[in-house]
Amino acid sequence: MLWWANLAANAGMWVQNTGAGWSMTTLDPSPIMVSLVQASSMLPVFLLALPAGALADILDRRLFLIAAQLWMVAVSLLLCALAWGGMLGPWSLLALTFAVGAGTAMTFPGWAATTPELVPRSDLVQAIALNGIGFNLARSLGPAVGGFVIGWFDTAASFALNAICASLLLIALLFWRREASEANRTLPKEHFLSAMRAGVRFVAASPLLRATILRALAFFFFGAAVWGLLPLLVREQLGLGPESYGLMLTAMGSGAVGGGFALPWLRARADRSKIVLMGTMLSGASLALLGVSFHWFVAGIGMVGYGISWITVASTLQASAQFAAPGWVRARAIAIYQLSFFGALAAGSTLAGIAGHIVGLPVTLVSFGVLGAIASWLVRRAQIEAPLTAEAETIPTPARPDAPSADLIQALGEQSGRVLEVVRYTILPADRAAFLAAMAECRRVRLRGGAVTWRLYEDVALPERWIELWAVESWTDHLRETARLTPEDRAVLARAASLQIAGSTPELARYLNVLPEGGRG
Structure with missing residues (x-):
C-alpha cells in the first residue's frame, strides 16, 4: 500500500x-x-x-x-x-x-x-x-x-x-x-538539538x-x-x-x-x-x-x-x-x-x-x-562497503561498572550534566601496536554512540597501564550507549578487551560532573 x-x-x-x-x-x-x-x-x-x-x-x-x-x-x-x-x-x-x-x-x-x-x-x-x-x-x-x-x-x-x-x-x-519500536522505550526521547x-x-x-x-x-x-x-x-x-x-x-x-x-x-x-x-x-x-x-x-x-x-x-x-x-x-x-x-x-x-x-x-x-x-x-578509492567479518562473539567485553550509589540516584537523568566514562587497561608492551590500532576503532565506536570527547592516556611511569576516557552529555545519554552498539561495534570493543593481560579484565568506572564548567571548589 x-x-x-x-x-x-x-x-x-x-x-x-x-x-x-x-x-x-x-x-x-x-x-x-x-x-x-x-x-x-x-x-x-x-x-x-x-x-x-x-x-x-x-x-x-x-x-x-x-x-x-x-x-x-x-x-x-x-x-x-x-x-x-x-x-x-x-x-x-x-x-x-x-x-x-x-x-x-x-x-x-x-x-x-x-x-x-x-x-x-x-x-x-x-x-x-x-x-x-x-x-x-x-x-x-x-x-x-x-x-x-x-x-x-x-x-x-x-x-x-x-x-x-x-x-x-x-x-x-x-x-x-506502524509497529512501535521496543528500543529505548524506558528512556525519555532525545531533545531536538x-x-x-x-x-x-x-x-x-x-x-x-x-x-x-x-x-x-x-x-x-x-x-x-x-x-x-x-x-x-x-x-x-x-x-x-x-x-x-x-x-x-x-x-x-x-x-x-x-x-x-x-x-x-x-x-x-x-x-x-x-x-x-x-x-x-x-x-x-x-x-x-x-x-x-x-x-x-x-x-x-x-x-x-x-x-x-x-x-x-x-x-x-x-x-x-x-x-x-x-x-x-x-x-x-x-x-x-x-x-x-x-x-x-x-x-x-x-x-x-x-x-x-x-x-x-x-x-x-x-x-x-x-x-x-x-x-x-x-575518489574511487573511498570504500563504501564494509568488508565481511566473522569476528568471534565469544571474546569477553569489559565487565559492567559498579551500580550507581544510592546517594546519587536522584542526581542522575537528563539534567545530570556530563558523565565521564573510564576504562583502565593493562597491556603487555609487545601488544602496544595492536592495542593502539584497536583503540583507534574504539574511538569511532564511542563517538558514534554519543561521546562528545574521547581521549587515550598512557602511564608515563608504568607504560603497560592505559586509561580510555570519554564523556557524554548526560546520564540518560550514557544509558543510551549500550542500545546504540551494533554487533560490529561490540566486536571492536571485544578486540580491545582481548589484549588485556591474561587473568584480568579492564576496569570500568563512571564519574559525574558536579561543578559547572569554570566552577571552583
Missing part, C-alpha cells in the same frame, strides 16, 4: 516539477532563472535535512510523515490557485517551489528510514532498489503526464494534479499501523558514511547539469515543445527502470564501489552526448544512459548509507547523506545555469560530463 501510494506521490512531484520548469521558460526564460527552479526545489533539502532527520528519529515517524504530507497538499493547492488566477510571477513561482521542496525535505529522511521497518534486513538492498524503480517509474510517467497536461490545459492543472497525488500518500499513511548533534557526531565518526557522502558529491554535483538545463535543451537546442520535454524525462525514467532491474545482476559481479564508478562514467558520457545533440533521437539516447547511471549510482549509495546507520540514528544519518546529495544538486544546477548563460548549453553539458567523470575517478 505504501509503495503504490508513494509511487503516485512521486509521479505527482514530477508533474509539478515539469509544470514549474516549463512555467519559468514563459515567465522568465533566462538560463539562470530556469536553473533556479531546480535549485529552489533542492535547496530546502540542503537546509532542512538534518532537522527533518532528527525529528523523524525522535517523534512518531508516521505522524511526522502525515504532517509533512499535509503541508505538501496545502502548498500545491496554493500554487495551483495562483497560477489559475494569473497571479503567479517568476519569484513567487520560485518561493512556492521552495515551499514544496520544504515538504519534500521533511519527508525524505523519515520515508527512507521506514524501509528497514517494512522488510527484513536480508531484503533491504532489493527493497531500496525497488523504491528506486518506483521512483523512476514515477519519473517515467510523471513528466510525460505533466507535459501532456500542460499542453492540453495549462501549468495550473499540473499543480492541481500534484495535490491529488500527494493526497493519496496522505491517505495511505493514515491507514498504516542534542539529537542533531548526536547525528552529526555519528556521521563524522563513520568512515563508510563519509566515503558514501564523498562519492555522492562527486556524482550529483556534475550530474545536476541535466536537471538545470534540460528545459532549455529541449526548447532552444532541439526546438521542441512541452510534450517532448516530458518525453525526454520519460526516456531517462525508462533507462532508470531498466537499470534498476539490472542491479541484482550487477551486484553479483561487482562490489558497490565499482558499480558507482561504472555508473558515474556512464553519466559523464551521457552528459557529453546531450551536449552535442541537435536531434531528439540522439538526445533520447543520452537521457536513457543518464537514467541508467542515475538509478545505478543513487540506489547503490542509498543502500550504503542505510547499511552504515543503525536504527536509532538512521533518519539523521540518511538526512545528512541527503543533505550532501541535494546540496550538490542545487549547487551544480545553479552553476550549470550560470555557465550555460556564459558559454552556451553544448559547452556546459560536455564540460560537466568530463569533469564529473574525472572527479569520480579521483
Whole structure:
C-alpha cells in the first residue's frame, strides 16, 4: 500500500516539477532563472535535512510523515490557485517551489528510514532498489503526464494534479499501523538539538558514511547539469515543445527502470564501489552526448544512459548509507547523506545555469560530463562497503561498572550534566601496536554512540597501564550507549578487551560532573 501510494506521490512531484520548469521558460526564460527552479526545489533539502532527520528519529515517524504530507497538499493547492488566477510571477513561482521542496525535505529522511521497518534486513538492498524503480517509474510517467497536461490545459492543472497525488500518500499513511519500536522505550526521547548533534557526531565518526557522502558529491554535483538545463535543451537546442520535454524525462525514467532491474545482476559481479564508478562514467558520457545533440533521437539516447547511471549510482549509495546507520540514528544519518546529495544538486544546477548563460548549453553539458567523470575517478578509492567479518562473539567485553550509589540516584537523568566514562587497561608492551590500532576503532565506536570527547592516556611511569576516557552529555545519554552498539561495534570493543593481560579484565568506572564548567571548589 505504501509503495503504490508513494509511487503516485512521486509521479505527482514530477508533474509539478515539469509544470514549474516549463512555467519559468514563459515567465522568465533566462538560463539562470530556469536553473533556479531546480535549485529552489533542492535547496530546502540542503537546509532542512538534518532537522527533518532528527525529528523523524525522535517523534512518531508516521505522524511526522502525515504532517509533512499535509503541508505538501496545502502548498500545491496554493500554487495551483495562483497560477489559475494569473497571479503567479517568476519569484513567487520560485518561493512556492521552495515551499514544496520544504515538504519534500521533511519527508525524505523519515520515508527512507521506514524501509528497514517494512522488510527484513536480508531484503533491504532489493527493497531500496525497488523504491528506486518506483521512483523512476514515477519519473517515467510523471513528466510525460505533466507535459501532456500542460499542453492540453495549462501549468495550473499540473499543480492541481500534484495535490491529488500527494493526497493519496496522505491517505495511505493514515491507514498504516506502524509497529512501535521496543528500543529505548524506558528512556525519555532525545531533545531536538542534542539529537542533531548526536547525528552529526555519528556521521563524522563513520568512515563508510563519509566515503558514501564523498562519492555522492562527486556524482550529483556534475550530474545536476541535466536537471538545470534540460528545459532549455529541449526548447532552444532541439526546438521542441512541452510534450517532448516530458518525453525526454520519460526516456531517462525508462533507462532508470531498466537499470534498476539490472542491479541484482550487477551486484553479483561487482562490489558497490565499482558499480558507482561504472555508473558515474556512464553519466559523464551521457552528459557529453546531450551536449552535442541537435536531434531528439540522439538526445533520447543520452537521457536513457543518464537514467541508467542515475538509478545505478543513487540506489547503490542509498543502500550504503542505510547499511552504515543503525536504527536509532538512521533518519539523521540518511538526512545528512541527503543533505550532501541535494546540496550538490542545487549547487551544480545553479552553476550549470550560470555557465550555460556564459558559454552556451553544448559547452556546459560536455564540460560537466568530463569533469564529473574525472572527479569520480579521483575518489574511487573511498570504500563504501564494509568488508565481511566473522569476528568471534565469544571474546569477553569489559565487565559492567559498579551500580550507581544510592546517594546519587536522584542526581542522575537528563539534567545530570556530563558523565565521564573510564576504562583502565593493562597491556603487555609487545601488544602496544595492536592495542593502539584497536583503540583507534574504539574511538569511532564511542563517538558514534554519543561521546562528545574521547581521549587515550598512557602511564608515563608504568607504560603497560592505559586509561580510555570519554564523556557524554548526560546520564540518560550514557544509558543510551549500550542500545546504540551494533554487533560490529561490540566486536571492536571485544578486540580491545582481548589484549588485556591474561587473568584480568579492564576496569570500568563512571564519574559525574558536579561543578559547572569554570566552577571552583
